[in-house]
Amino acid sequence: MFLTMKENVVIIGGGIAGMEAARQLLLLGYNPIVVEQKEQLGGHVGKWHRLFPDMSSAQDLVRRMEEDISEANIFLETKVNSINRLREGYQVMLSNGVNIACRAILIASGFKLFDATRKEEYGYGVYDHVITNADLEAWFNGNADPRIPHAPESVGFVHCVGSRDLKAGNSQCSKVCCMTAVKQAIEIKERFPSARVWCFYMDLRLFGKKYEDFYIGAQQDYAVQFVRGRISEVSEALGGQIQVKAEDTLTGKPLRVRLDLLVLMSGMSCNPEMTRLARMARLDIDSDGFLKSLDNIRSINESNRPGIFFAGACTGTKTVPETLAEARAAALDIHRYLQKGL
Numbered sequence: 542m543f544l545t546m547k548e549n550v551v552i553i554g555g556g557i558a559g560m561e562a563a564r565q566l567l568l569l570g571y572n573p574i575v576v577e578q579k580e581q582l583g584g585h586v587g588k589w590h591r592l593f594p595d596m597s598s599a600q601d602l603v604r605r606m607e608e609d610i611s612e613a614n615i616f617l618e619t620k621v622n623s624i625n626r627l628r629e630g631y632q633v634m635l636s637n638g639v640n641i642a643c644r645a646i647l648i649a650s651g652f653k654l655f656d657a658t659r660k661e662e663y664g665y666g667v668y669d670h671v672i673t674n675a676d677l678e679a680w681f682n683g684n685a686d687p688r689i690p691h692a693p694e695s696v697g698f699v700h701c702v703g704s705r706d707l708k709a710g711n712s713q714c715s716k717v718c719c720m721t722a723v724k725q726a727i728e729i730k731e732r733f734p735s736a737r738v739w740c741f742y743m744d745l746r747l748f749g750k751k752y753e754d755f756y757i758g759a760q761q762d763y764a765v766q767f768v769r770g771r772i773s774e775v776s777e778a779l780g781g782q783i784q785v786k787a788e789d790t791l792t793g794k795p796l797r798v799r800l801d802l803l804v805l806m807s808g809m810s811c812n813p814e815m816t817r818l819a820r821m822a823r824l825d826i827d828s829d830g831f832l833k834s835l836d837n838i839r840s841i842n843e844s845n846r847p848g849i850f851f852a853g854a855c856t857g858t859k860t861v862p863e864t865l866a867e868a869r870a871a872a873l874d875i876h877r878y879l880q881k882g883l
């Protein structure tokens with residue numbers, strides 16, 4: 542099978558960045574071809590339950606986005622095998638045998654959730670009642686999880702797991718996990734109003750519209766307790782509870798709590814697929830390990846290669862609205878590039 546060169550734009554990654562860019566490119570009259578490794582579109586957002594600060598349904602968002610791109614060519618469970626430069630544009634070879642000639646490629650390969658087993662001190666994969674933010678979202682979405690008690694009376698959230706952590710090889714802030722912790726704490730309180738809920742944080746990064754209100758509401762309306770301090774020890778107590786020792790750095794006092802559930806806020810890390818694509822297309826990698834934009838002010842969607850563009854978390858940690866805005870900007874950049882006939 543050979544798809545023609547006219548108007549094709551290959552989009553690598555079928556998460557929300559790739560989907561939003563595909564929608565815009567369809568509206569602009571192009572033929573977006575979305576290549577996704579997984580068996581479904583939506584990426585991480587497709588597995589999430591509700592989105593802050595509106596508490597809107599992530600599944601609904603992805604469903605609507607899928608409907609919007611129903612006319613696009615979409616290849617699921619498909620990898621890019623190679624990207625070769627042509628005299629004008631590129632030839633992209635897919636693992637399903639399809640070859641696509643195009644003048645523009647959008648990389649929207651997203652991020653990988655930090656593997657919490659690498660932070661051994663928190664006991665993920667070792668203790669029965671330690672889970673990650675992603676595990677909790679799956680449970681909110683109705684997937685059974687034996688690690689989550691039927692009626693937890695005490696739940697803790699640990700911020701910055703694998704982010705802002707030089708030992709873990711990632712000094713970047715993941716941007717979304719403070720708010721995810723606040724959101725998940727509220728969702729836990731909605732389901733189990735009598736549960737005591739703690740958030741253990743180093744700094745709270747609540748920079749977006751309505752984020753601060755959301756955080757204040759978590760304290761005032763849901764009695765979520767925020768403790769500034771690093772956890773020094775996690776262990777399993779008798780009866781399977783999780784014992785957490787921390788120092789409250791605001792009061793200077795040590796703290797010891799027993800929890801029925803400990804949730805680790807795993808951050809965003811580089812997607813290994815992104816590194817593979819960078820090698821294939823000779824793209825620059827930035828000092829943080831993510832793909833390197835031409836610059837970080839005005840050309841964040843542009844790469845060092847002509848006709849190859851970026852959108853979303855392949856260039857760094859992003860919120861959902863930032864990702865969608867960047868995808869729209871990337872579609873416009875691609876349109877401008879193709880109109881110039883370069």
Ligand code: SF4
Pocket residue numbers: 700701702704705713714715716717718719720744745746806808
């Ligand atoms: S958003 Fe919050 S929890 Fe996430 S890395 Fe940044 S400071 Fe840590």
